[in-house]
Amino acid sequence: MKINNNIPALRGLNALHQNTLALNKSLEKLSSGLKINKAADDVAGMAISQKMRTQVQGLKQANDNAMDGISMIQTAEGSLNEVHDMLQRMRELAIQSANGTYGEVDRAQIQKEIDHLTSEINVTAGNTEFNQMPLLTGGEPLGDSGFSIELSRTVDENGNEIADLTTDGPRLATLEEYTQYDATLPDASLQTPGTGFTVDGVAFEFYDSDAGPYTGSAVPIDIKGADTGTTQDVLSEYDESPGFKNFNFDGTDKFTAKEPSSKGNYMIANDGGIPTTDIDIQIGANANQLLEVNLESLSSHQLGLSAPPGTPGYGPAPNIEEGVGIEITRAGLDFTNEDSIHYAIDALDKAIDKVSSTRSTLGAYQNRLEHTVENLGVSEANMTTSLSQIRDTDMAQEMAEYTRTNVLTQSATAMLAKSNELPNTVLQLIQG
Template identity: 25%
Template sequence: MRITHNISALNADNILKKNNEKLSKSSEKLASGLRINRAADDAAGLSISESMRGQIRGLQQAERNVQDGISVVQTADGGMQEISNIIARQKELLVQGMNGTYSDQDKQMIELEIRQLNEAIDSIAESNTFNTINLLARSDYQIYADRSSTDTTMNISDPPTDIYISKSPIYAPAGTPGTPRQKTRDVDTTTTTQTYSSTSQTTPKVFPDGREGYNDYKVDTQTTTKTDTNTKVYETTAPTTNPVYTDPAYWYTVGRNDTYFGSAHHSQLYGNMVENIEVDGVSRALEYGSRTNPGTVPAVDHFVFPNTDISVTRYRTINADNSIEIRYEMKNNGTTDSTVNMSNSLNPPKNAVMFDDTGNPLPPGNHVISPVSGNVFHMEGEEANASVEFDDGLGLAAPTGLTINNTVPGEPQINFNWEYNLAQGQSMTIGFKYGPLSLSPNIDVLEHTTETEVTKHIESEVVTDITDIDYAPPQLVIQAGTKAHETIEIPLFNVKASGLGISNIGLLPPSIPAQSLAQTEGALAKISNVRAIHGSLHNRMEHTMNNAANYYENLAAAESRIRDTDIAKEMVNNTLSNIVSQSAQAMLAQANNNPQAILQLMKS
């Protein structure tokens, strides 16, 4: 027996806490009537229940909306019923007045009543409103063009010009009679024609002389030719006569699936660069070389060169007693390898000399390079001398060369190796200028500008004769469901005397009695047609409202089964938790008495 830790009491206390927590949750469910009071009770069930609750509330409001719509058509129908009675009375008066037994004075009295009845029709139509919305005197008809006419759209990628598209206007006076959306049409059209011409010219961008060793840059204009294709133009290369190396670099695309092909020769000439080289007192000239094309330029809508790897070359050759070859290789990753084999003395230029990407020198002479953009490098630096003197008695042959390996911009690294084959008695001093590689990123690139003259004349399809007028009356939209498309449109018509075409009926000039009688018959037909439309909408909305009520009932029942508490089942759980809690409490009291038994044992 132990008294330091009352394990039985701790166990009873733990069980009591758990049962009290269950009892608390059960009591909460019984008190609220909800099985899910928080997300922790049932996360998935809560999500479904909340979605259903939103839909249920939407259905409740939709049902009220439909009830309002029914009230609208009932209000309108009540007004039109009385208007129909008035028109029937007018027809009766016209038939009476057309009888030959009535004098002109009698006819004046009859026509006076007809005029007063027209005013009564207008008064009823203007006062028939629902929530300040007029239902029977709407005049805001929307007049549409004949449905066989279409708009003409033309897309051209040239600079915008004036495009004239003509259409015939359509007019309809207020209260125009006629059945909406008549189907008969008589339309005359003209055929679309188009003429198009275009000329283009490329304007070159010139590099300033002396900028990073570049000379002027020139682009020769090239006329374009038109082909009926829908593809991009990709560059090709083709040499011309020395010293020009050509690169087609001009293209232009217009709309309507027409592509213009063209090319412009662009070139840059390097002049001779002369350095003083003394070999036994004889001066020699050092010639510049060339670099290769940076690669194919993809077709784009502007004259821009891509940021591709650049491998450009130049070379120098000195023709003296023994040949001298200087090679520098330069790539845009900052790594430079160079080799110099010399049998004379020289001072290389400050700027680096380039050669082709295979390491082979190009023949001497003037050459042309293609323009580049992106990362452009050049070498420049401080003077540094490394001198070696030889006294060649029998001749010296040693593997030598000048190498710059893995040079990082800003950190020079150079090794000197020489290979000489000097005549007996000759001596030579070699001086080098070297230094860190540095970037020259601000080299101007070619800018392409185009001057285009475009003349267009477009005649679109023109509707010249329309025999029908298609109009749509204004509508009152009833939101009859929880989705945006679940709507019912109630058309609102103009049933004033002018809208029904009976504002000028009568027995005396300028009215024509027979025509007036026909007009009243037409007005009765129209008012009956409008009432039929509203009556059918009334029946439709009643069915819609009944469906919304059934939907609401079923959805509410489903939501209740998910979220509400099953009282009988929860009472069983509550009673069980209550009994277990009381039992645990009794056992806890018993466990707390155990130390007293141990003390009694110690006393005895």
């Protein structure tokens, strides 16, 4: 028997320390509900769970982003519904005005309502916003590039000239005529990045390839010519695919209407231009998981409801008001003479088609986002399940472990007390 070192007591003390440590871990897990409270609990599990936690939180936010995107699209589409109603009313008035039973005074009264409806379309497009972001005014306007275009002649279906409109003066085409325009195209090599022009409603923008790739939303033209070729090359390529809606380009400087009669005067062309507004919606938990929503400018000018003064089919329109961020044009659809009225009917048909196309695109975006929301919800649930398996405590299992270690701790405490009594037996030997 030895008294200098109480080996049984040391062993009991060691067991008590181990059981107390295990008991404290169980208490920590039961109180937090987490199986991993610090890196030492599970080194690999901690690293994996943090990645999964990042994904789960990203998926939650992406879901909210997609819902915001749906709200934005519904805002734009709701405004376009009103624009559609106004265009339908304008076409109804055009059909009424075309009736020969109405005189000049009657048509002048109709013209007033037409002008105010045109004005309201401008205001609606200018005031439609989401989170203070304009939705229907397009992107940053392009600077002037020196582009110009002129209604020069009418031709037959084979391209043979019928009338020279540079000498006779511009007019609407007759039923058998196709309008033809002469354009002065800017030399790309002389342009400044950020300038551009518009042809048949399509915006073209000059950029410098030496400064990096094109990042805008218009059709790009490289001022160095390295990536795109000349201005004529870009127009020719666009004419082939996807193609201008109303005109064919001859590869040099002429645009010829695809349809005869006054429909061939529906040319939305000007120096400068307004590209689309591109709004990126973050719909994923990782970088660059985006849905790009493109929104066009839908002012009266972009819809062909107004044009520069002197354009055939358009007349003075003093009642047209300027919308927010939209430059005023003082020539609107002319309902005062029969030729212009029939052109107005065609122009309104094209405007209605353009708004319908835009609304269809917005509807497609909304459907995609709704599917995205569903997919994000499923992904979030599955990822959360996986995270829970790694990180969360099984309370029943941990309670059983707590009970075991608690009993062992109490037992170790009792045995340590008994071990400390063993040296007392040495006194019996001494006394004996």
